Structure formats: structure tokens, C-alpha cells
Amino acid sequence: MDSTVVNLKSKLEIYKAMTGGGNLADCPVRDVIQGLNGKWSSLLTAALAEQPYRFGELRRLVPDISQRMLTQTLHELQRDGYVHREVFPTKPPSVEYSLTDLGRSMFGALQHLLQWAELNHDAVREARKGFDTAQA
Amino acid sequence: MDSTVVNLKSKLEIYKAMTGGGNLADCPVRDVIQGLNGKWSSLLTAALAEQPYRFGELRRLVPDISQRMLTQTLHELQRDGYVHREVFPTKPPSVEYSLTDLGRSMFGALQHLLQWAELNHDAVREARKGFDTAQA
DNA sequence: GGGTGTCGGTCTCAAAAAGAGACCAGCACT
DNA sequence: AGTGCTGGTCTCTTTTTGAGACCGACACCC
Structure with missing residues (x-):
């Protein structure tokens, strides 16, 4: 179509x-x-779409997220059914996060917007610059 | 492709x-x-994708947005180049908001996510219900 | 056995963002 | 003179976010 x-x-x-x-x-x-509008939701979904990650790995991967928001955002994504959380009985216990089928399906749709942003960020930057100088 | x-x-x-x-x-x-992550950005973009609207029309169309956030969100969308703002010298002056070419292009990408949400909201609701009862 | 490190969090407090609603100027109509 | 419509702004309160200290359980090292 x-x-x-x-x-x-x-x-x-x-x-x-x-x-x-x-x-x-x-x-x-x-x-x-x-539920997808949060500041960190799309970034974390994009990360998990690449591969499953553990809590600490995500924290290192996205250094400017606070531990508090990482916990909270993953919790919300899990609640909405996008993310699967699995605890492994290692010492100390490790927790792996991965996308569910629903999460992968959702990311398939989200991806279009991310790609658009990648292709058009210069146009947006340009628009902002023009607007800001016009204001001043 | x-x-x-x-x-x-x-x-x-x-x-x-x-x-x-x-x-x-x-x-x-x-x-x-x-810039698209705001609570009202996608809703207002979707509205303006349908047709141009005036300030008051948008306010009536989306009754649960505060006037403050409507002003602010439209301003941001305009700054990023998605929305065109035009003042008509009527008495009292009227202001029309419409999507720019960039805005229409962006909406084309956003649309996939909105359509996904429309098709899958029952799955998400279901996931939430299951999660919440499992927590309790 | 005592110190240090890693794991995945939670808790508290300060800062930023959002919501509610009063208020405003300008003009038309009555 | 009073009322209403326009598109806002201003102030105040509540919610959300960010920064960072703290936590228990266990391993590893000495």
C-alpha cells in the first residue's frame, strides 16, 4: 500500500x-x-531494541539519566508491557531488561519518528535559530 | 522498499x-x-494536521489543556518550525495556527506511532491490568 | 575478620515544570 | 456605561524531575 x-x-x-x-x-x-512521552522512554526503548541490557549497563550507557528516573522509567515501560524484567540469581543478583513482542512492535512505529528526527534535525535547528534571532 | x-x-x-x-x-x-515529547505536542500537531485552527478553537477542541500550556506548546512548535502563526487584523485580532511543510513532514512520521497506539491500546491496557494485579 | 567493591535499587531534598484560575487591553455591540 | 469576545500573561499551588546520599547482601582480598 x-x-x-x-x-x-x-x-x-x-x-x-x-x-x-x-x-x-x-x-x-x-x-x-x-506513557511514551516521558523524557527517557524513547531513548531506553531504542537501547533495548538493539539488545537486552542490565540495569547498570543502561546506567553507564545513558550517563545523564539519574538512577531514580532509570528505575522509574523501566518500571513504567514494564507496566505497559513493552519491557520484560528478569532477575538472575547471581551474587549479587543481576537484572536484565529486554523488549517484549509488544515492545518491539511499538518500537517499529516509534522508529519512523526517530528516523525523521535524524534526517531533519538540521532543519529544526535552523528553524529555531531563525525564530530566536527574529524575536531579538 | x-x-x-x-x-x-x-x-x-x-x-x-x-x-x-x-x-x-x-x-x-x-x-x-x-520537543515532541511534551504532553500536548502530539495532540495539537494532530489537530493542526487536520486543518488550521485559531487559538480559541484549539482551546475549545481540547478542553483539558490550560490556556497557559496551549500558548506555550504552540510557541514551542512554532519555534521548532512545525507550526505557522498568522495574525489577522480583525477586531478583535484573530490568530490562526497551521502546520508548515516541516510540520506536515514530521506528522507523517509521528502518525505511525499514533496509529500503533490506536491499534494496540487494548494490549497495553491489558498489560497494565495484569501488572497491577500481579503487584498486589 | 575487617575493609572494599558490585549489584540494583530506595529515600530525601531542592529545582523545574505543569495546572488552575484571576487578570489584562482593545474594540464592538447594545 | 456595561457586556462580550479576542489572545494572551501573571501568580500561586501541585506535580514531576534531578542530584545525590544511603541501603543490604554477598564476594574478594589480605
């Missing part, structure tokens, strides 16, 4: 889905997106 | 792009994604 057709066909439907047909407070699409 | 091939080919590259090759603090991909 041609992707342009997909875009044109579903634009309105997506918007309707996000507004929940009048039931905004309980809209499932916004609810799901909300 | 087959989308499966795209996934397999770029998984590692995307992660590398997000970690910025060691230059995490200044990573452009994370920088761009960050």
Missing part, C-alpha cells in the same frame, strides 16, 4: 481517535502515547 | 544517533525528539 494514501486516508481518523470522540479524559490513544 | 528490511537495517544506527556517538548532551536527535 502506498504510504501517501495511508496518510491522506487516516489523518482525520487519527485525530478523532486522539480526541476520543468526545471522551477526552478517558481516550485510550492519548493514554498510550502519554 | 520493504519495511522489515528498513527495521533491521537501521535499528543500530538509530540507537547510535540517539546516543549521539558519545556526545550525549548535544545529541541532535534527542534534542528534536525532546
Whole structure:
């Protein structure tokens, strides 16, 4: 199927889905997106899409995340079913995090946005620069 | 191009792009994604992808956004080059917001994630329910 | 046996962000 | 003169995030 057709066909439907047909407070699409909106969610998902990692490995891999937010974000991702957490009875015990099937499926969709960002970050930077100088 | 091939080919590259090759603090991909991570960014982009809206129309369309966050989010989206803001000299003056070409391009990528959320929100809900009952 | 290190966290406190809602100027209409 | 609409801003409170100290359990070294 041609992707342009997909875009044109579903634009309105997506918007309707996000507004929940009048039931905004309980809209499932916004609810799901909300869980991915966190500052660290996409980065950690991208890391785990590459390969499973242990807690400490993730911490070293993303040095500017606090241990507190790493714990919390992984917990949320696990709760939403994207991430599997497995404890190995080593001494001291080690904990491995990996993507579930649902997580891999979700990352397949997220990936488009990440790729777009990679391709277009210079355009965004440019826009910001122009806007900021226009303001001053 | 087959989308499966795209996934397999770029998984590692995307992660590398997000970690910025060691230059995490200044990573452009994370920088761009960050601007889309706000609570209201994707919803407002989806609304404007449907059609241009005026400030008050958006406020009525999304009743649970505060006026403060609506102003602020639109300002950020404008700064990043996704949204065009036009003031019409009516009395009282009206302000119309619309997507730029860059904004439409970005929405094309974002759309995949929104569609995924629409298709899979029941799986996520299910995962949450299971997790919460397992915790208790 | 005492000191040190690793593991995956939790706890507390300060800073930043978001939400709620009052307030504003300018003009039209009545 | 009073009311309403426009698109905001200002202030205050609550929530979220960040920084960093602390924790138990065990291994390893001496």
C-alpha cells in the first residue's frame, strides 16, 4: 500500500481517535502515547531494541539519566508491557531488561519518528535559530 | 522498499544517533525528539494536521489543556518550525495556527506511532491490568 | 575478620515544570 | 456605561524531575 494514501486516508481518523470522540479524559490513544512521552522512554526503548541490557549497563550507557528516573522509567515501560524484567540469581543478583513482542512492535512505529528526527534535525535547528534571532 | 528490511537495517544506527556517538548532551536527535515529547505536542500537531485552527478553537477542541500550556506548546512548535502563526487584523485580532511543510513532514512520521497506539491500546491496557494485579 | 567493591535499587531534598484560575487591553455591540 | 469576545500573561499551588546520599547482601582480598 502506498504510504501517501495511508496518510491522506487516516489523518482525520487519527485525530478523532486522539480526541476520543468526545471522551477526552478517558481516550485510550492519548493514554498510550502519554506513557511514551516521558523524557527517557524513547531513548531506553531504542537501547533495548538493539539488545537486552542490565540495569547498570543502561546506567553507564545513558550517563545523564539519574538512577531514580532509570528505575522509574523501566518500571513504567514494564507496566505497559513493552519491557520484560528478569532477575538472575547471581551474587549479587543481576537484572536484565529486554523488549517484549509488544515492545518491539511499538518500537517499529516509534522508529519512523526517530528516523525523521535524524534526517531533519538540521532543519529544526535552523528553524529555531531563525525564530530566536527574529524575536531579538 | 520493504519495511522489515528498513527495521533491521537501521535499528543500530538509530540507537547510535540517539546516543549521539558519545556526545550525549548535544545529541541532535534527542534534542528534536525532546520537543515532541511534551504532553500536548502530539495532540495539537494532530489537530493542526487536520486543518488550521485559531487559538480559541484549539482551546475549545481540547478542553483539558490550560490556556497557559496551549500558548506555550504552540510557541514551542512554532519555534521548532512545525507550526505557522498568522495574525489577522480583525477586531478583535484573530490568530490562526497551521502546520508548515516541516510540520506536515514530521506528522507523517509521528502518525505511525499514533496509529500503533490506536491499534494496540487494548494490549497495553491489558498489560497494565495484569501488572497491577500481579503487584498486589 | 575487617575493609572494599558490585549489584540494583530506595529515600530525601531542592529545582523545574505543569495546572488552575484571576487578570489584562482593545474594540464592538447594545 | 456595561457586556462580550479576542489572545494572551501573571501568580500561586501541585506535580514531576534531578542530584545525590544511603541501603543490604554477598564476594574478594589480605
